[in-house]
Amino acid sequence: MSPVPEPASDLVPRSTGAQRTAGRTRSPWWVVVGAGTANAVGPQMYLATTGIFVLPIVQDTGFSRTTVTGAYSVAAVGMVIGLLLVSRLVDRYAARYILVPGFLLFAASMATIGLVPAVEWIYFIPCFFVGFFGAGTAIPASRVVVGWFDNNRALAVGVVTGIIGLGAALGPLLAGALIDAVGWRLAYGCMALIAAVVSVTMVTLFVRGRAERHVRGRLVQETQVGDRDVSLELPGLTFRESLRTRQFWNIALGLGLVGVVVIGLQVHLVPMMTDRGLSADEAARLLVVFGVASLVGRVVGGVVIDRVHGSIVGPIVILAPIAGMFFLHPPFSTAAVAVAFIGVAFGIEGDLLALLITRYLGMRNFGRIIGPIQAMFILGSAFGPLLLGLGYDELGSYDPVMPVLMGVLVVGAVLIATLGRYVYPAVDGFDRLAARDELAAAEVLSDIAESQDSPASSSPTGRARFEVRG
Numbered sequence: 001m002s003p004v005p006e007p008a009s010d011l012v013p014r015s016t017g018a019q020r021t022a023g024r025t026r027s028p029w030w031v032v033v034g035a036g037t038a039n040a041v042g043p044q045m046y047l048a049t050t051g052i053f054v055l056p057i058v059q060d061t062g063f064s065r066t067t068v069t070g071a072y073s074v075a076a077v078g079m080v081i082g083l084l085l086v087s088r089l090v091d092r093y094a095a096r097y098i099l100v101p102g103f104l105l106f107a108a109s110m111a112t113i114g115l116v117p118a119v120e121w122i123y124f125i126p127c128f129f130v131g132f133f134g135a136g137t138a139i140p141a142s143r144v145v146v147g148w149f150d151n152n153r154a155l156a157v158g159v160v161t162g163i164i165g166l167g168a169a170l171g172p173l174l175a176g177a178l179i180d181a182v183g184w185r186l187a188y189g190c191m192a193l194i195a196a197v198v199s200v201t202m203v204t205l206f207v208r209g210r211a212e213r214h215v216r217g218r219l220v221q222e223t224q225v226g227d228r229d230v231s232l233e234l235p236g237l238t239f240r241e242s243l244r245t246r247q248f249w250n251i252a253l254g255l256g257l258v259g260v261v262v263i264g265l266q267v268h269l270v271p272m273m274t275d276r277g278l279s280a281d282e283a284a285r286l287l288v289v290f291g292v293a294s295l296v297g298r299v300v301g302g303v304v305i306d307r308v309h310g311s312i313v314g315p316i317v318i319l320a321p322i323a324g325m326f327f328l329h330p331p332f333s334t335a336a337v338a339v340a341f342i343g344v345a346f347g348i349e350g351d352l353l354a355l356l357i358t359r360y361l362g363m364r365n366f367g368r369i370i371g372p373i374q375a376m377f378i379l380g381s382a383f384g385p386l387l388l389g390l391g392y393d394e395l396g397s398y399d400p401v402m403p404v405l406m407g408v409l410v411v412g413a414v415l416i417a418t419l420g421r422y423v424y425p426a427v428d429g430f431d432r433l434a435a436r437d438e439l440a441a442a443e444v445l446s447d448i449a450e451s452q453d454s455p456a457s458s459s460p461t462g463r464a465r466f467e468v469r470g
Contacts, residue, residue, distance in 0.1 A: 031145060031206055031208065032148075032156050033159075033163070033202075034202040034206025034207045035160050036160040036162070037163055037198065037202045038099070038137070038141065038198065038200075038202040039138060039163075039167075039199075040163050040167025040168075041195040041198045042103060042134060042137045042195060042199060043079070043137060043138070044167060045191065045195065046130055046191075047072065047168075047263075047266070048291060049174075049191070050069065050071070051172070051266070051287060052176050052179065052270065052287070053179070053187075053188075054068050054270065054271055055270075055271070055280070056179055056184040060184065062118060063123070065271060065389055066386075066390060066392075067123075069386075070386060071124060072127075072263075072267055073385055074124045074127045074131070075130045075131035078127070078129060078130065078131030079131030079135045079378050080375040080379045082131060082132040082133065082134070082135025083135040083371045083375040083378070086102075086136045086139055086371060087367050088371075089367070090368070090371070091367040094212055095140040095141065095208065095209050095212070096208070098140045101136065102133055102137045103136075103195065103196065103200055104196055105129070105136075106133040106134045106136075107193070107196035108133075108192065108196075109129035109134075110126070110130050110188055110192040111188060111189045111193070113127060114185035114187070114189050115185070139370055139374065140367070141160070141207065142157070142160075142354050143209070143366050144208065144210075144212075145354075146366065147209050147210045147363065148209075148210045148431075149431055151306070151426050151427075151428070151429070151431045152306055153355060153426070155302035155303055155306055157350070157351050158300075158301055158302020158351045159298075161298040161350040161351060162295045162298040162299040164298075165292070165297075168290075168294060169290075169291025169292045169294075169295060170288075170291070172284055172288060172291070173288065174191070210434055210438045211439050211441065232442050233445070233446045234363040234449055235362050235424060235448040236358075236361060236363045236364030236365060236424065237362050237365065237369075238364065238365050245360070248369070250415045250416065250418065251356050251357065251373060251416070252372070252373045252376045253376070254314075254318075254413075254414075255352065255373075255377055255416070256373075256377040256379075256412075257408050257411055257412035258345070259377045259384065260387070261321060261405045261408055262342060262346045262384070263384045264384020264388045265321070265384070265388070265405075266342075267384070267385040267388075268385060268389065269283065269290065269339070270283045270284055270287065271392075273286055273328075273330075273335060275397075275398070276329055276330060278330055278332060282332045285332075286339045289336045289339045290342065293340040293341075293342075293344045294343040294344065294350075295347060296347065297343065297344035298347035298351055301348030302351050305348075305352065306426075309422070310352055310356050310359065311418070311420070313348070313352070314416035315414070315416050318349070318409055318416060319410070320341045320342075320344060320345045321341055321342040321345045324337075324338040324342040325406060353370070353374070354370065357369055359424050359425065360419065360422065360423050360424070361424075362424045363424075363445070364449065387401055387404075387405075388401055427448070430444065
């Protein structure tokens with residue numbers, strides 16, 4: 001990338017006093033580990049194990065498959081509402097002030113599922129709150145991680161989502177063992193306890209935003225170092241400005257359509273494959289394959305996306321599940337390969353969302369922007385389990401729905417392929433500076449924020465490009 005030809009003094013951090021804080025800065029990769037581990041036992045664990053609970057709940061309560069899998073749709077509605085609320089808080093409050101209550105209330109809601117009677121509308125209530133409070137666990141962690149990294153941003157997000165994928169891979173094994181040992185009701189209670197203890201411990205020990213300064217939890221936009229005022233302003237669009245861009249709607253609709261397909265297949269994978277001739281144990285192992293494939297996709301995808309443009313990688317990944325759906329049949333080995341294609345797409349898609357938002361819309365209102373986009377994604381994905389469930393109940397088979405899902409993937413791939421060039425490309429050397437001196441890195445970003453609307457900017461996008469020297 002070619003930097004703006006300005007004096008070096010305008011490109012390097014101006015405040016030497018800011019370096020006083022460097023000795024207290026933990027490696028940013030510990031933030032990645034903490035955020036990933038916390039979310040590995042968060043809402044994704046509930047989603048990844050939904051298929052394991054379908055048959056036990058149906059047998060115990062007499063609910064239909066549509067009802068049980070529809071609980072995810074109810075949780076998705078709760079998460080949509082929660083995301084719209086939490087997105088207004090993420091850019092204004094310190095991450096821990098949102099993450100800790102979010103994880104605790106999510107865990108309490110999941111435990112409550114095991115206490116409900118066999119009445120459908122009552123069963124849906126705690127499922128709604130699983131999503132509603134779970135909304136407070138993902139966006140704050142994402143904002144923290146992308147704030148620490150720029151050159152390796154997709155990799156950092158990929159490691160976080162890879163750890164989450166590991167939780168998704170092990171979650172079905174844990175859920176299956178708990179259901180066999182104590183029944184599905186107590187299994188939810190045990191999983192909730194694990195979620196609360198692990199997530200709060202990880203957040204408290206490791207998760208903190210770069211250059212995050214606050215007063216009673218409320219973030220400030222400027223801090224003082226010695227006799228200097230250091231700006232913490234970030235480059236990017238406001239939420240209203242982003243709504244007027246084509247990129248906002250392409251990202252929201254493109255990735256949202258992919259969610260319809262992948263989430264629907266994940267939730268229905270176990271009952272679908274048992275219907276097609278696999279044993280219950282073999283079908284459950286496919287969820288492990290899905291989780292491992294998504295883990296690999298997230299980490300490898302992060303490396304690739306930092307080096308290859310997202311509008312090139314995205315469409316290729318989005319179309320991969322189509323190949324998987326053609327081979328989603330016994331024997332187990334063939335089905336496992338098919339599920340791996342779907343899982344890889346699911347994994348890399350998680351890297352793409354945060355990366356594309358920061359590259360096209362910036363960091364200034366990251367939480368405010370990603371909240372509605374994730375809400376659209378989840379609301380769209382809620383139709384996936386419902387669509388396949390209705391297809392099974394009405395037609396006696398999942399097969400008639402498959403061509404529709406393939407068409408949806410093609411539309412999503414086209415939307416991502418037409419995003420165009422990055423508006424906010426990476427700042428050379430930023431990651432090294434942020435690890436050494438987080439407030440000095442904040443000054444580099446504030447310089448970009450001040451210059452992004454300057455008519456003197458020589459960037460083809462109208463926004464200045466910078467590099468950290470020295």
